[in-house]
Amino acid sequence: MFLNPDLRLTRRIPFNLIFAVLIFLAGSQAVRADELAVWNFNDSDLNVDHGSGTLTSNLNVVNILFAAGTTNNARQGDAAGQALSLQGGTSNANNGRNLTFNVSTVGFSNIIVSFATQGTSTGFNNNQFQYSLDGVNFVDFGPPYAPATAFGTLPLVFSLAAIVGLNDNPNAAFRIIFNGATSSTGNNRIDNIVVEGTSETASIPEPASALLLLSGLGGLYSARRKRRKGAATECRPYNDSRNDQTGRPC
Numbered sequence: 138m139f140l141n142p143d144l145r146l147t148r149r150i151p152f153n154l155i156f157a158v159l160i161f162l163a164g165s166q167a168v169r170a171d172e173l174a175v176w177n178f179n180d181s182d183l184n185v186d187h188g189s190g191t192l193t194s195n196l197n198v199v200n201i202l203f204a205a206g207t208t209n210n211a212r213q214g215d216a217a218g219q220a221l222s223l224q225g226g227t228s229n230a231n232n233g234r235n236l237t238f239n240v241s242t243v244g245f246s247n248i249i250v251s252f253a254t255q256g257t258s259t260g261f262n263n264n265q266f267q268y269s270l271d272g273v274n275f276v277d278f279g280p281p282y283a284p285a286t287a288f289g290t291l292p293l294v295f296s297l298a299a300i301v302g303l304n305d306n307p308n309a310a311f312r313i314i315f316n317g318a319t320s321s322t323g324n325n326r327i328d329n330i331v332v333e334g335t336s337e338t339a340s341i342p343e344p345a346s347a348l349l350l351l352s353g354l355g356g357l358y359s360a361r362r363k364r365r366k367g368a369a370t371e372c373r374p375y376n377d378s379r380n381d382q383t384g385r386p387c
């Protein structure tokens with residue numbers, strides 16, 4: 138049984154309207170990457186410079202210094218400024234010690250840690266990156282690395298996307314264990330430590346945008362209804378005595 142044309146129109150357009158809104162809403166939920174914590178060391182301290190996190194070290198305090206930094210891996214327009222400079226220390230006492238950064242990843246997944254680094258010939262040249270799911274127990278990630286002699290332009294990048302336990306984890310932590318220094322002043326510089334992830338929270342469209350879309354589609358629907366309605370009233374059989382040649386024949 139065929140539906141009345143007006144009735145079919147009435148049923149079809151609202152469905153199109155709803156479908157378009159659903160597509161709009163789905164498109165607005167695209168994921169985005171965010172920096173959870175950034176240390177640029179430009180203020181010569183261990184306090185986080187963007188985002189949230191804590192950075193600690195068990196190296197001898199006198200061997201935790203700051204020296205000229207780099208824009209390699211810099212974020213948010215940060216200048217090169219200063220970099221962290223970690224020395225081997227007297228009798229290479231800092232071999233086996235570490236730099237640890239705790240960063241909550243709540244609401245984020247696909248965690249990536251990156252930083253720029255360089256080392257002197259007698260500095261730490263056998264460094265191990267680690268991660269922790271509870272902030273207490275750390276696990277090696279990847280092989281040990283030796284810093285290049287200059288910062289260069291490419292950072293070291295540790296993509297931890299496969300470590301699902303690091304996703305949405307308030308106790309996530311990361312560590313670099315330093316080894317291989319052969320002199321007290323041999324050192325590694327580190328700059329622009331970045332912990333970033335993908336937001337797991339869908340972005341909700343701005344109310345104004347949604348209203349604008351609904352308003353536009355509503356107007357389109359109304360215009361089509363009026364056009365169809367007008368066309369229907371203009372439809373006159375040829376044998377209609379009122380036919381004045383201006384109406385649309387049925």
Ligand SMILES: [Ca+2]
Nearest residue numbers: 177206217219
């Ligand atoms: Ca810096």
Ligand SMILES: [Ca+2]
Nearest residue numbers: 182184185186
């Ligand atoms: Ca700082």
